Amino acid sequence: DLPTQAGIIHLLSERTINRIAAGEVVERPASAVKELVENSVDAGATRIDVVMRDGGKALIQVVDDGRGMDADELSLAVERHATSKLKDDDLVNIASLGFRGEALASIGAVARLTVTSKARGSDEAWAVRVEGGHKNTVEPAALTTGTRIEVRDLFYSTPARLKFMKTARTEYAQAGDVIKRLAMAHPDVAFTLSDGDRTTFRAPQVTSLTGDVRLERLGAILGKEFRENALEIDAEREELRLTGFAGLPTYSRGNAQHQYLFVNGRPVKDKLLNGAVRGAYQDYLARDRHPILALFLDVPSSFVDVNVHPAKAEVRFKDAGLVRGLIVSALRHALAAAGHRASTTVAG
Numbered sequence: 558d559l560p561t562q563a564g565i566i567h568l569l570s571e572r573t574i575n576r577i578a579a580g581e582v583v584e585r586p587a588s589a590v591k592e593l594v595e596n597s598v599d600a601g602a603t604r605i606d607v608v609m610r611d612g613g614k615a616l617i618q619v620v621d622d623g624r625g626m627d628a629d630e631l632s633l634a635v636e637r638h639a640t641s642k643l644k645d646d647d648l649v650n651i652a653s654l655g656f657r658g659e660a661l662a663s664i665g666a667v668a669r670l671t672v673t674s675k676a677r678g679s680d681e682a683w684a685v686r687v688e689g690g691h692k693n694t695v696e697p698a699a700l701t702t703g704t705r706i707e708v709r710d711l712f713y714s715t716p717a718r719l720k721f722m723k724t725a726r727t728e729y730a731q732a733g734d735v736i737k738r739l740a741m742a743h744p745d746v747a748f749t750l751s752d753g754d755r756t757t758f759r760a761p762q763v764t765s766l767t768g769d770v771r772l773e774r775l776g777a778i779l780g781k782e783f784r785e786n787a788l789e790i791d792a793e794r795e796e797l798r799l800t801g802f803a804g805l806p807t808y809s810r811g812n813a814q815h816q817y818l819f820v821n822g823r824p825v826k827d828k829l830l831n832g833a834v835r836g837a838y839q840d841y842l843a844r845d846r847h848p849i850l851a852l853f854l855d856v857p858s859s860f861v862d863v864n865v866h867p868a869k870a871e872v873r874f875k876d877a878g879l880v881r882g883l884i885v886s887a888l889r890h891a892l893a894a895a896g897h898r899a900s901t902t903v904a905g
């Protein structure tokens with residue numbers, strides 16, 4: 558007689574499911590900051606203020622002036638798989654930064670989350686609290702505009718994850734990097750980051766009256782020198798368009814950390830970029846020198862899959878060779894036009 562397996566397999570509880578998902582979506586404080594700031598951008602905010610105390614372990618607060626939520630939306634927003642962004646379940650034509658409907662539920666599963674919001678055009682504000690996966694009833698609150706998210710005691714309900722947190726300083730720096738990248742892609746939004754005592758990052762809103770909006774914003778983040786040493790990039794190949802700014806070879810760095818790539822407005826990390834940049838600059842720079850650049854690739858949504866990773870930091874291109882070719886040729890073209898010849902610099 559075979560032993561019966563009945564009763565061994567069971568469905569996990571919603572709370573456990575959320576905590577497992579949270580492990581993927583909210584790996585560290587910077588991932589929570591990323592999700593929350595992306596939500597504010599998606600909500601059409603023109604200013605987003607972030608406060609992180611103790612590297613985000615004690616508090617992450619994100620305040621925006623976006624369209625906000627009414628009581629019903631607020632209650633749904635913190636549920637898993639609840640999103641306002643995926644119209645007709647269409648995973649191809651994704652126009653927003655979010656679409657998975659997991660961030661708020663995940664954060665609520667591993668922290669004490671309070672979401673306070675006022676829907677644009679309404680004069681009532683509401684708040685909902687979620688603690689360790691338990692949702693409380695939506696209550697009236699006071700708020701003049703937009704949405705305020707407070708995340709306290711991150712990972713208090715997942716001690717294993719809590720143990721792996723780096724120093725407050727490291728977590729804060731990581732979050733700063735996340736905000737910086739989002740700020741590069743959204744010059745029309747004002748951003749600040751504060752540690753509770755001091756504002757350490759500030760990107761004022763850039764309006765179209767101030768000349769080249771994108772260069773203005775990049776200059777505010779990467780420095781005035783970048784602005785003065787950057788070549789404009791604008792190239793097309795098939796349905797792909799590459800724009801942005803690339804630093805002159807004479808204005809280079811000892812590491813490749815200042816190479817930023819955005820795909821359809823989404824900051825992505827892709828090894829393809831570093832490789833293409835190395836290829837384009839190889840005649841102009843020694844092997845241990847790297848340019849600073851920010852490139853914005855716009856492609857039809859069917860050309861790219863952003864749903865590769867829960868944190869959405871990676872994307873997959875239908876034709877990576879085409880992307881690489883476009884980047885290399887656009888950079889080479891700009892460098893050649895700027896009259897920098899290989900013979901004038903130390904080649905590696």
Ligand code: ADP
Nearest residue numbers: 596600634640641655656657658659660661704
């Ligand atoms: P997603 O962003 O993938 O939709 P989230 O869990 O991050 O999932 O958010 C769920 C929903 O809550 C969003 O689709 C949006 O409707 C709403 N929401 C979240 N943050 C904000 C915000 N700052 N302002 C307005 N609405 C928000």
Ligand code: MG
Nearest residue numbers: 592596655660
């Ligand atoms: Mg989101």
